Amino acid sequence: MHLSGDQDADMAAIAAAFEGRQALHPRDAAPVKLAPPHAGPERRQG
Numbered sequence: 001m002h003l004s005g006d007q008d009a010d011m012a013a014i015a016a017a018f019e020g021r022q023a024l025h026p027r028d029a030a031p032v033k034l035a036p037p038h039a040g041p042e043r044r045q046g
Contacts, residue, residue, distance in 0.1 A: 011034070015032070
């Protein structure tokens with residue numbers, strides 16, 4: 001999957017890719033959402 005950098009469009013594409021799928025443990029499933037952005041020098045470098 002190619003991400004465009006447009007968060008709304010990218011999240012819609014990810015949602016479409018997973019539409020109709022079921023988690024391995026459905027009772028533990030939760031909505032997928034982006035984590036809040038990190039700022040400052042404490043951000044870890046990969």
